Amino acid sequence: MSQAVPGKETIEAAHQLIAPYIHHTPVLTSQFLDEQSGAQLFFKCENLQKVGAFKARGGLNAMLSLPSEQLTNGVTTHSSGNHAQAIAFAAAKVGAKAYIVMPENSPRVKISAVESYGAEITFCVNTPEARQTAVDEIITRTGSAFIHPFNNYEVIAGQATAAKELMEQAGEPLDLLIAPVGGGGLLSGTALAAHYFSPETKVYAGEPEGAADAVLSFRSDKIEKAPYVKTIADGLLTYLGDKTFPIIKQHVSDIWLVSDEEIIAAMRYLWERMKLVVEPSGAVALAAVLKNRELVKGRRVGIILTGGNVDLGRLPF
Structure with a gap:
């Protein structure tokens, strides 16, 4: 496993490695949302990616980067859903066994998807400590290789390919690029x-008020936990890792907080106006742009719509 922050060549190599397995997702625009924001918006539709989320990129890159002898005992990870699906999907592609630890309150749609890829699921209470304990037990029992959901340089390099594609597809350079932040793998x-492919492009993050750890870490210069966790954006509940935080601190301009009401309004716009099925976590970047109109006005703005794995029986509108 790589011990170094991914370089330009590493990200290009990751892109080549995963290209045969992923969708080259479209970049869409919306006249309505351009008018709402006062900016020119370019939406990278990772909700249309394999497994319904950008996580397929990092999961595949990490899996395909493992030496074959490490795959013989399978792989394990913990995730509330999208990374779980990515690892289960990637393991099925390479013929490895996947052991996935999922919180017992994970969305049913995500649990069903993980099962459909043939992974073995272990449920735990939804705390980072319980997840890690369950993973450690599986590794002891099976000898499987652990692929962290975000604090892993192969995963980070894989996630970087979404923005790389977006910048290529947008044509002219983007002024701003917005991604949501949970553990910080995508961000x-x-x-x-x-930084490597369009140095003039400034990167910002959107974060739910109900899981505001990254913004605290960003301000205090050390990894912080959120003062409280209560948000509809179930994919963004984790705090930053020791690999993701230094990169974010160095290369991200700012982190914008959004309320659940703002997330739901953005999600509704995407469904109604763009006909895109996007989950709450996936709408956070758009919510952040709409909240900060004065900062994006007149700019070319890339937005990563991270996923579309929604429990249709529990829509917030």
């Missing part, structure tokens, strides 16, 4: 991609 990858 750190996005920040590195902008």
